[in-house]
Each structure stands twice: as structure tokens, then as C-alpha cells.
Amino acid sequence: MTEPADPEPSVGWGLLLWRGATRRCPRCGAGRLYKGWFRMVDRCGGCGMRFEREPGFFVGAYLINFAIVIVLLFVLCMVFVAMKAVDHEASVLPVIVVGLPMALLAPVVFYPYSRTIWSAFDIGMTPLSDEERTAAAAALASGDVGTIAQS
Numbered sequence: 001m002t003e004p005a006d007p008e009p010s011v012g013w014g015l016l017l018w019r020g021a022t023r024r025c026p027r028c029g030a031g032r033l034y035k036g037w038f039r040m041v042d043r044c045g046g047c048g049m050r051f052e053r054e055p056g057f058f059v060g061a062y063l064i065n066f067a068i069v070i071v072l073l074f075v076l077c078m079v080f081v082a083m084k085a086v087d088h089e090a091s092v093l094p095v096i097v098v099g100l101p102m103a104l105l106a107p108v109v110f111y112p113y114s115r116t117i118w119s120a121f122d123i124g125m126t127p128l129s130d131e132e133r134t135a136a137a138a139a140l141a142s143g144d145v146g147t148i149a150q151s
């Protein structure tokens with residue numbers, strides 16, 4: 001007796017997050033998900049998966065982006081603490097000179113990564129439903145993938 005084929009081969013968390021961290025589709029690993037730096041395609045060109053799985057889906061991406069910036073600023077603060085431990089007269093100015101641009105630019109730099117990382121988390125926690133897989137296959141068959149809806 002044979003088991004029915006798994007319709008969606010499970011991908012491990014390591015591969016999911018690696019794909020997300022490299023701006024690739026977490027489901028199939030395809031790239032070219034962005035037109036420019038900010039505009040993400042609606043459906044993956046490799047597997048047809050719709051990235052915005054429900055309204056408000058990408059709120060989680062903002063959390064990822066925020067967490068990345070907080071970690072960077074925390075590391076910078078720890079560097080300052082270490083500097084103060086070595087030299088009590090160390091100035092806070094270099095930390096501000098580095099930290100302020102970092103706080104402003106890091107969210108922009110990590111924006112596309114945060115979206116694909118969030119997609120990876122979401123796929124890992126909630127695999128695609130039968131309806132989503134069917135819609136992805138239909139979109140792929142009709143060529144309605146890799147584009148950005150005009151709004």
C-alpha cells in the first residue's frame with residue numbers, strides 16, 4: 001500500500017528563512033520578486049503563489065523590519081557601553097553619527113528582505129491551503145504571475 005503523494009512537499013525552516021533572507025520566494029526559491037527596490041510582484045513567477053495571502057498580510061513584515069533595526073541599534077548601544085568601559089571619557093557623538101543614519105536607512109535597506117522573510121515565516125506556520133495551491137497553479141498556467149497590480 002502506497003501513501004498518496006504529498007501535494008506540497010514540506011520545506012524545512014532553514015531553507016524557508018534562507019530563501020526569505022535572500023529575497024526569494026519561500027515556497028519555490030524563485031527570485032525576481034521585485035520591480036525596483038520597493039515594488040513586490042503580486043504572484044511569484046516561479047510557482048504562482050500570491051504573497052499577500054490576506055488583507056493586512058504585510059503588517060508582519062513591518063514587525064520584522066522593526067526588529068532588525070532594533071537589533072542593530074542594540075548592538076550599537078552595546079558597542080558604546082564597551083567603549084565607555086575602556087575609556088570613561090568616550091564621547092557619545094560617534095554613536096549618534098552612526099546610529100542616526102542607521103535608524104533612518106536600515107528600514108529602507110531591509111524593507112524588501114523583511115517582506116520575503118515574513119512570507120517565509122507565514123508559509124512555515126500556515127502552509128498554503130488547497131484553494132491557494134489551485135489558484136497559484138491557475139495563475140502560473142495563465143501567465144498571470146510576476147506582475148504588480150496597478151492601484
Ligand SMILES: [Zn+2]
Nearest residue numbers: 025028044047
Ligand atoms: Zn514561488
